[in-house]
Amino acid sequence: MDIVLEILKGIGSLLLQPAFYVSVLIVIIAGFNRIKWERKSFHTRVHSPWQELKGFFGLGIMFGALVSIVLIFTGFTLTIGWIAIFNVVLIVLLLVGLFRMTSTAYTIGIASLVYYAAYYFDWQLAPFEDTMLPIKDLYIDNFMIAIVFILALLIAVEAFLIQYSGANQASPMLRKSGRGKWIGAFQLRRLWLLPIVCFIPGHGFAAFFDWWPIFQIGNQTFSLLILPVVIGFQQQVQSQLPKQATHKIALRVTSLAIVIALFGVGSIVMPILCLAAFVVAIIGRFWISYRHRSEEQNAAFKYTPQSDGIMILGARENTPASRMEILAGEVILEANGKKVTNRAELYDALNENRAYCKLKVRDNNGEPRIVQTAIHEEDSFELGLFMVEGK
Numbered sequence: 001m002d003i004v005l006e007i008l009k010g011i012g013s014l015l016l017q018p019a020f021y022v023s024v025l026i027v028i029i030a031g032f033n034r035i036k037w038e039r040k041s042f043h044t045r046v047h048s049p050w051q052e053l054k055g056f057f058g059l060g061i062m063f064g065a066l067v068s069i070v071l072i073f074t075g076f077t078l079t080i081g082w083i084a085i086f087n088v089v090l091i092v093l094l095l096v097g098l099f100r101m102t103s104t105a106y107t108i109g110i111a112s113l114v115y116y117a118a119y120y121f122d123w124q125l126a127p128f129e130d131t132m133l134p135i136k137d138l139y140i141d142n143f144m145i146a147i148v149f150i151l152a153l154l155i156a157v158e159a160f161l162i163q164y165s166g167a168n169q170a171s172p173m174l175r176k177s178g179r180g181k182w183i184g185a186f187q188l189r190r191l192w193l194l195p196i197v198c199f200i201p202g203h204g205f206a207a208f209f210d211w212w213p214i215f216q217i218g219n220q221t222f223s224l225l226i227l228p229v230v231i232g233f234q235q236q237v238q239s240q241l242p243k244q245a246t247h248k249i250a251l252r253v254t255s256l257a258i259v260i261a262l263f264g265v266g267s268i269v270m271p272i273l274c275l276a277a278f279v280v281a282i283i284g285r286f287w288i289s290y291r292h293r294s295e296e297q298n299a300a301f302k303y304t305p306q307s308d309g310i311m312i313l314g315a316r317e318n319t320p321a322s323r324m325e326i327l328a329g330e331v332i333l334e335a336n337g338k339k340v341t342n343r344a345e346l347y348d349a350l351n352e353n354r355a356y357c358k359l360k361v362r363d364n365n366g367e368p369r370i371v372q373t374a375i376h377e378e379d380s381f382e383l384g385l386f387m388v389e390g391k
Contacts, residue, residue, distance in 0.1 A: 019090040020228040026094050027052045027191050034171055041174040042386050059165055060192030063157045068197035076146050077199045086111040099189050102232030104154040105285035109278040112147050141271035148277045152261035158231050161192050163250035166233050167242035172313035172386050184303025184313045184388040185238035194229040235292055239299035256284045303388050309333040311388040319384025324371035334360035
């Protein structure tokens with residue numbers, strides 16, 4: 001019973017870290033800001049304003065539990081100084097770069113470099129320094145080597161999240177190209193919370209909060225803390241399908257994770273490689289984002305007005321279009337047997353049979369297919385489609 005109580009106190013430690021609150025606030029603001037530009041593009045919202053918040057407390061929590069198990073069984077511990085620096089770095093990057101700058105390559109990489117500088121230049125981190133394990137007494141090389149392997153693991157987790165969750169409920173938008181023509185695009189923007197259980201040598205935060213959970217293992221005392229690791233992802237896609245884009249990015253992030261792990265192996269022999277690993281992680285993750293943006297800018301636009309039909313960016317949930325499973329990138333060629341090239345022609349064709357809709361579409365492989373559904377009284381006359389048209 002005492003152990004359960006201490007664990008519950010450890011969960012409460014998450015609520016004392018400012019980075020957690022800043023992350024939640026930014027996620028909520030991002031959801032309502034997204035609604036604004038969705039309404040600007042389509043005069044209606046596409047997804048719920050709470051979509052980002054649901055994702056924040058979603059899949060990442062499971063991975064946080066798995067990483068926690070790995071850290072507990074390997075006996076890894078953090079220091080109060082590193083945790084304090086991590087919180088500051090995460091908050092700054094959230095405020096400056098929002099979702100785009102919160103990859104663990106940045107947050108953990110920068111925090112670790114700053115912490116090493118504090119060790120090397122003998123900066124005083126009090127009151128964050130653990131009096132039972134001052135930074136000057138830390139085996140800094142072993143600590144940094146462990147951080148490198150953890151960073152490689154978290155970058156691999158980031159790749160998985162991008163692959164399997166990064167394109168979910170991508171938000172469509174309309175914008176003007178450099179030539180002033182209206183084109184469609186998707187904003188991929190996610191923030192995942194990974195609450196990671198870690199141990200701190202000594203009494204840790206118990207020096208400031210007497211209720212803080214303390215564990216005695218052998219002759220050593222440890223404080224329990226849940227670290228709010230946040231992984232962010234943000235990219236714009238306009239030349240390919242969102243899932244194609246996230247697949248490419250995930251492969252590159254996976255490659256970066258492997259490179260960092262190799263640096264970790266090398267640092268066992270040459271500890272100085274730890275610093276190189278953090279620098280490579282930061283530069284490598286920035287290069288991945290830059291390369292994606294450059295490729296998107298140089299590639300032909302996919303979501304543009306079509307001369308022989310209507311380009312679709314997606315469908316609103318629980319509408320006739322969603323029941324027909326009309327997908328982004330597909331082109332409506334005919335409606336109820338009539339050729340259509342714009343919104344007015346589509347609705348004229350639909351108006352001839354208000355109870356039924358049959359569409360001929362060209363899919364993303366260039367092949368035609370037929371989709372159809374009954375139209376109910378409560379259904380939107382507009383079918384719930386998001387279209388790309390010349391304006």
